[in-house]
Amino acid sequence: AQSVTQLGSHVSVSEGALVLLRCNYSSSVPPYLFWYVQYPNQGLQLLLKYTTGATLVKGINGFEAEFKKSETSFHLTKPSAHMSDAAEYFCAVTLYGQNFVFGPGTRLSVLP
């Protein structure tokens, strides 16, 4: 069965600084990988996804993630943090579209 770990339950960055949120997965075969963002009192919104092909994936709001098979990682980055990026971020994995498994989440705080 697949699983997801997210290192760091809470990450704080200054506005304008680099954002790096870590995600590692465990899967018997290469999975499909996703990053979702959740704002307070809202559902999850898709940021980006990796299926096959190019390992660097660009998403909405300036976020991107790189799939590294050798490291079983799918870390999320953004060059310059904005106050509006403060939210909870979840990494998710699925095989063949069945049973999406989510990580525990990382809360991102952006300091002025």
Next chain:
Amino acid sequence: EAGVAQSPRYKIIEKRQSVAFWCNPISGHATLYWYQQILGQGPKLLIQFQNNGVVDDSQLPKDRFSAERLKGVDSTLKIQPAKLEDSAVYLCASSSYREGSSPLHFGNGTRLTVT
């Protein structure tokens, strides 16, 4: 397109009472999911429907939770009787499932508080 609709947004009940949540997925989405999100944790799958059939309900506490998706469109999740540990946000999601990489689209959830 209209998003996933859920109601109610908030519900407060006493333990041992029953409660029901409703979800209407995005039009045309064959796959519907119910997730439980406890505060500070990631969503945990409760049940997955493909049209009106159950694909995966292995993590659904069947002694108290039930779900149905009549006619393969909207769905209802019920808890009877509720326990304190059921306090959580219940998220409904849908997917077109045209291919395995189709993402989930989430509703805003129902926040349940059991006192």
